[in-house]
Amino acid sequence: MAEIKLENVSKSFGNVKVIEDISLTVGSGELVVFLGPSGSGKSTLLRMIAGLEAITSGTLSINGVRSERLAPGQRGLAMVFQNYALYPHMTVRENMAFGLRNIGISNSDIDVRVAEAARMLEMENLLGRRPAQLSGGQRQRVAIGRAIVKDPTAFLLDEPLSNLDAALRVRTRVELAELHQRMKTTMIYVTHDQTEAMTLADRIVVLNNCRIEQVGTPMEVYLKPASRFVAGFVGSPAMNFLPVDVLSGGQMRLGDGTELETASHPLGPGRFELGVRPEAIRVGGNAGASAQVCEAKVGVVERLGDRTLLYCTLKDGTDVIAQDAGRCNVQPGDMVIISFDTSSVHLFDQEGKAHHLQ
Numbered sequence: 001m002a003e004i005k006l007e008n009v010s011k012s013f014g015n016v017k018v019i020e021d022i023s024l025t026v027g028s029g030e031l032v033v034f035l036g037p038s039g040s041g042k043s044t045l046l047r048m049i050a051g052l053e054a055i056t057s058g059t060l061s062i063n064g065v066r067s068e069r070l071a072p073g074q075r076g077l078a079m080v081f082q083n084y085a086l087y088p089h090m091t092v093r094e095n096m097a098f099g100l101r102n103i104g105i106s107n108s109d110i111d112v113r114v115a116e117a118a119r120m121l122e123m124e125n126l127l128g129r130r131p132a133q134l135s136g137g138q139r140q141r142v143a144i145g146r147a148i149v150k151d152p153t154a155f156l157l158d159e160p161l162s163n164l165d166a167a168l169r170v171r172t173r174v175e176l177a178e179l180h181q182r183m184k185t186t187m188i189y190v191t192h193d194q195t196e197a198m199t200l201a202d203r204i205v206v207l208n209n210c211r212i213e214q215v216g217t218p219m220e221v222y223l224k225p226a227s228r229f230v231a232g233f234v235g236s237p238a239m240n241f242l243p244v245d246v247l248s249g250g251q252m253r254l255g256d257g258t259e260l261e262t263a264s265h266p267l268g269p270g271r272f273e274l275g276v277r278p279e280a281i282r283v284g285g286n287a288g289a290s291a292q293v294c295e296a297k298v299g300v301v302e303r304l305g306d307r308t309l310l311y312c313t314l315k316d317g318t319d320v321i322a323q324d325a326g327r328c329n330v331q332p333g334d335m336v337i338i339s340f341d342t343s344s345v346h347l348f349d350q351e352g353k354a355h356h357l358q
């Protein structure tokens with residue numbers, strides 16, 4: 001198991017900065033997910049840890065050993081890519097053994113390691129097959145097996161599930177979570193899929209625009225997003241953002257004129273955005289004592305079985321998605337009363353920084 005520490009790491013391709021001053025410690029045995037939109041620098045950061053890209057400035061330590069100048073093979077890490085690139089003419093067993101032959105491990109040792117990895121991944125019955133005789137999920141398992149047999153101190157996984165169809169992604173995600181629980185090996189996992197990040201991570205590192213926006217457990221990132229970006233990126237459907245004016249006396253007023261009841265807060269007067277998640281909005285019924293109430297017109301009604309999403313518009317034209325019960329009777333075109341508790345809202349200033357009211 002490895003502790004991986006980045007200090008003030010930056011990366012430029014020519015004049016273009018793609019990673020700016022990132023410091024981060026991945027604890028031994030931890031599963032950390034790098035989450036961010038396309039182009040945010042996730043893969044570049046992972047490839048620098050693997051040694052596939054040079055670090056422009058800053059340091060990388062693996063278990064306390066300065067490693068930024070070590071060749072990839074000397075770092076003790078194993079990488080699993082999105083395109084698993086198995087050798088088509090080799091069996092599963094040979095694909096898994098190949099990397100070990102190259103580094104001079106004895107045949108008997110190789111047999112033991114391959115058998116152990118195959119048992120762990122429940123693919124003993126597949127060892128004699130060639131890649132063309134496997135499903136996409138099974139091929140990805142072989143790619144993970146190829147990493148496991150190297151007995152690395154950490155796994156680096158770059159979007160390992162993105163070539164799989166939706167159902168297989170979910171199954172393989174659960175298998176990966178189980179694998180991490182059993183092996184307890186340090187893992188860094190790159191994805192742009194917030195569900196993968198939420199379900200797999202011990203901690204999520206949210207990247208945007210070459211920088212870290214937030215590092216936290218999935219629930220910290222979800223409940224206390226540090227910025228508007230994180231708030232909008234994590235959670236599905238996304239958080240609603242409503243323009244709100246903070247008045248000089250501290251009162252808050254939504255764009256549709258609704259006055260919000262808030263506890264005292266330290267914000268100065270100005271224009272903010274109020275963030276409220278669809279599931280924090282109640283539709284109709286008893287709003288509760290500290291609820292904020294607005295009138296909304298329902299546009300589209302999406303019935304998902306266990307819940308219903310209502311795409312609504314407030315009087316000032318602001319769009320809001322509210323989540324209601326699966327069996328709700330609301331129809332498109334209905335006027336509804338929506339309410340939310342100020343304890344469940346977030347405020348974002350003009351720079352996108354979050355202010356939590358409690």
Ligand SMILES: Nc1ncnc2c1ncn2[C@@H]1O[C@H](COP(=O)(O)OP(=O)(O)OP(=O)(O)O)[C@@H](O)[C@H]1O
Binds near residue numbers: 042192
């Ligand atoms: N070899 C390269 N030369 C020049 N620019 C590069 C190179 N590799 C990556 N970049 C740029 O660096 C930025 C970060 O790329 P990176 O692949 O790390 O992003 P990412 O977050 O992993 O995105 P994706 O989810 O699309 O893979 C992008 O703007 C990309 O165009």
